[in-house]
Amino acid sequence: MKTRITEMLGIDFPVIAAPMFLVSNPELVAAVSEAGGLGTFPALNYRKPEQFEEGLKVVNSLTDKPYGVNIITNKSNIYQEQHLEICIRNKVPVIITSLGSPRQVIEEAHKIGTKVFCDVTNLDYAKKVESLGADAVVAVGYGAGGHAGKIVGSVLVPWLVENLKIPVIxxxxxxxxxxxxxxxxxxxxxxxxxxRFIACNETAVNEEYKKSILESDPEDIVFTARVTGAHANFINTPYLERLGTELGFFERFWTRFSFTRKWFKMYKGYRAMKGMGESASTGKKKAWKDVWSAGQTVGLIKDTKPAAEILAEVVREYSEAKKKLP
Ligand SMILES: Cc1cc2nc3c(=O)[nH]c(=O)nc-3n(C[C@H](O)[C@H](O)[C@H](O)COP(=O)(O)O)c2cc1C
Structure with a gap:
């Protein structure tokens, strides 16, 4: 399966295991890259930049295939400069930026040949990152896990493909x-x-979270800004139901002015990361505060298996589905 992305990265299959906060671990990254896709993880999975560098060393000890690191490039990530420095020092093959301007990442990464992919949810932003020199855009459509766009992928993807020169993921x-x-x-x-990769053997999230991925339907996915301050998709747990999906009076007030909005989002983002960390961790006891992010594909996921088997199955199904087309 050859595309501009497989050629650019020298990988076998055009499949990227997306970076997932507190879910993608070095074992998952290495398993996907070893199996011919591209494994990725967020630098913010580690509380301290030094720990992130240790995590990179683990990935490098498990695979010598290309892999990627996600750097959050807005102000909510106080470590973004250190994350970039560590990526450059360790010659990370691919950096994926999200939530803020990728300018500095592109400039530094390109000096050492690292590729930079940028998350986008609309054409304006996609054109901006293309003009800054991004190597590809990640078109995040409606229904995606984590922070998602508001345009459905079946429109967003061809719209971007038609209007950009760089590859669209x-x-x-x-x-x-x-x-x-x-x-x-x-x-x-x-x-x-x-x-899809939350429910795989390599991830170390708690079993209730994995079970919930297997048992949920697309209708169980809630798109709300209530948890992190920006629109994202979550499984509708009893905790989320109690929290509600609309911003409260004071929250709406804080988002009205650009200065307070920035601090509000940082505060919400920090609280959400803490909550998601507690919910995803394997040793947790309390089930009353579950904040589990997932996309609408939960409806298509029926089993947990090793990441390499997921990838092999995707490739097999791809060929079968292609043959069956009328
Ligand atoms: C649990 C979870 C955590 C995520 N964390 C991040 C993250 O830290 N950084 C990021 O850029 N995207 C994050 N995402 C978004 C994914 O990278 C990706 O865009 C999304 O999962 C694709 O949609 P899908 O879940 O329908 O496959 C997260 C998604 C999930 C489900």
Missing amino acids: AAGGIADGKTLLSALALGAEAGYMGT
């Missing part, structure tokens, strides 16, 4: 061979799969 709604085939048919040059 489709994110959101891809969990198997059929959905990968549909993304490539729309012009995407790789599929970015997050939610």
Whole structure:
């Protein structure tokens, strides 16, 4: 399966295991990259930049194939400069930026040949990152796990493909061979799969979270800004139901002015990361405060298996689905 992304990275399959806060660990990254896709993880998975560098060393000890690191490039990430420095020092093959301007990352990364992919949810922003020199965009469509866009992928992807010169990677709604085939048919040059990889053997999240991925339907996914201050998708747990999906009076007030909005988002982001950390961790006791992020593909996920088997299955299903097309 050759696309501009597989050629650019020297990988076998146009499948990227998307970076997932507190879910993607070095074992998952290495398993996907070893199996011919691209494994990735967020630098923010580690509380301190030094720990992130240790994490990189673990990845490098497990694979010599290309892999990627996600850096959050807005002000909520107080370590972004250190994350970038560590990536450059360790010659990370791919950096994926999200939530803020990728300018500095692109400038520094390109000096050592590191590729930079940027998360985008609309054409304006996609054009901006292309003009800054991004190597590809990740088109995050409606229904994706984590922070998602408001445009459905089946429109966002071809819209960006038509208007950009750099490759477009489709994110959101891809969990198997059929959905990968549909993304490539729309012009995407790789599929970015997050939610599917939560339910795999390598992730160290608690079993209730994995079970919830297998048992949830697309209707159980709630798109709300209430948890992090920016719109994201979550499984509708009893805790989320109690929290509600609309911002409260004071929260709406804080988001009215640009200065207070910035601090409000940082505060919400910090609280959400803490809550998600507690909910995802394996040793947790309390089940009353579950904040589990996932996309609408939960409806397509029926089993937990090793990441390499997921990838092999996706590739097999892709070929079968292609043959079955009328
Ligand atoms: C639990 C979870 C955590 C995520 N954390 C991050 C993150 O830290 N950084 C990021 O850029 N995207 C994050 N995402 C978004 C994914 O990278 C990706 O865009 C998304 O999962 C694709 O949609 P899908 O879940 O439908 O496959 C997260 C998604 C999930 C489900």
